[in-house]
Amino acid sequence: MHELSLHILDLVQNSLEAGANDIFLEIIEDRPKDELMLRVTDNGKGMHETLLGTVRDPFVSTRKTRKVGLGLPLIDMTARQAGGSLDIESKPGKGTVVKATYCLNHIDCPPLGKIGAALKALLVGNPGVNIRYYHQVDSQTFSLSTQEIRGILHGIPLTHPDVLLWLDGHIRENLARLYGGVK
Amino acid sequence: MKTLEDLKRLREKLQDETRLRHSSGTQIIIGMGTCGIAAGAREVMTAILDEIAKRNLQDVEVRQTGCIGMCEKEVLVDVVRPGEPRITYGKVKPAVVSKIIAEHVVNGRIVEELVVGKITRDR
Numbered sequence: 311m312h313e314l315s316l317h318i319l320d321l322v323q324n325s326l327e328a329g330a331n332d333i334f335l336e337i338i339e340d341r342p343k344d345e346l347m348l349r350v351t352d353n354g355k356g357m358h359e360t361l362l363g364t365v366r367d368p369f370v371s372t373r374k375t376r377k378v379g380l381g382l383p384l385i386d387m388t389a390r391q392a393g394g395s396l397d398i399e400s401k402p403g404k405g406t407v408v409k410a411t412y413c414l415n416h417i418d419c420p421p422l423g424k425i426g427a428a429l430k431a432l433l434v435g436n437p438g439v440n441i442r443y444y445h446q447v448d449s450q451t452f453s454l455s456t457q458e459i460r461g462i463l464h465g466i467p468l469t470h471p472d473v474l475l476w477l478d479g480h481i482r483e484n485l486a487r488l489y490g491g492v493k
Numbered sequence: 494m495k496t497l498e499d500l501k502r503l504r505e506k507l508q509d510e511t512r513l514r515h516s517s518g519t520q521i522i523i524g525m526g527t528c529g530i531a532a533g534a535r536e537v538m539t540a541i542l543d544e545i546a547k548r549n550l551q552d553v554e555v556r557q558t559g560c561i562g563m564c565e566k567e568v569l570v571d572v573v574r575p576g577e578p579r580i581t582y583g584k585v586k587p588a589v590v591s592k593i594i595a596e597h598v599v600n601g602r603i604v605e606e607l608v609v610g611k612i613t614r615d616r
């Protein structure tokens with residue numbers, strides 16, 4: 311996986327498999343500080359310390375505990391290669407916070423990739439889950455949540471063709487604005 | 494800008510349209526486990542959503558799911574039409590999405606050459 315947005319999809323899938331129905335996804339890009347941070351906070355079932363100690367190990371993860379995510383060892387690797395780190399905080403019954411940091415200018419820092427497409431897939435593909443998104447690039451911010459969108463839609467599904475088109479435009483325009491594209 | 498205000502206006506417009514049914518529509522389920530993602534599940538999902546918008550399909554439900562246990566057949570996409578067997582398509586690429594939607598989702602004709610599994614009873 312050569313895009314951070316794919317790692318994000320993977321992290322969210324882990325949260326879903328842990329039974330989370332509220333997932334907070336944060337991306338903070340601080341160019342002056344040369345840092346990019348991804349953080350996924352969920353209200354899933356959490357992990358015991360013993361399991362927590364093994365989730366970075368690709369051999370353990372690919373065997374019995376696979377459900378926890380084959381992706382975590384990959385993220386651990388890409389973060390460390392890019393001068394950053396992976397931090398996981400979790401308690402049974404209390405949910406999990408996974409945070410990965412990267413040095414933006416590091417030659418091995420993967421690009422964010424098609425984050426808009428990933429976000430749209432997450433929002434539309436998970437009825438019954440509240441996904442909150444917060445994206446900051448220096449001082450510009452973009453946030454949205456499924457709860458807010460569903461509140462406006464009064465039961466019209468996010469897969470309604472017209473809603474899909476709105477979502478497309480909304481995400482695209484706001485991401486462009488974050489990076490200084492559109493005013 | 495496509496703002497939340499636009500979304501409110503859109504909802505009002507849609508609510509007025511009597512053709513908006515809440516029938517039990519077709520479900521499309523995409524495997525988004527680690528290897529599904531690595532094999533291009535996001536692109537397939539994007540293609541499916543684009544196709545739904547383009548063809549103006551009103552009652553298709555799209556959901557993501559985790560590891561299905563057939564890594565070598567990723568990207569896996571299930572199509573379940575109401576009252577019909579659950580069909581699993583394998584090695585789905587964005588290029589074949591429009592065929593699956595046109596043939597199976599819209600017209601009920603299974604795209605046999607892409608099928609990897611059939612479950613008759615809905616789980």
Ligand code: FES
Nearest residue numbers: 526560562563564
């Ligand atoms: S993620 Fe594809 S089979 Fe497990």
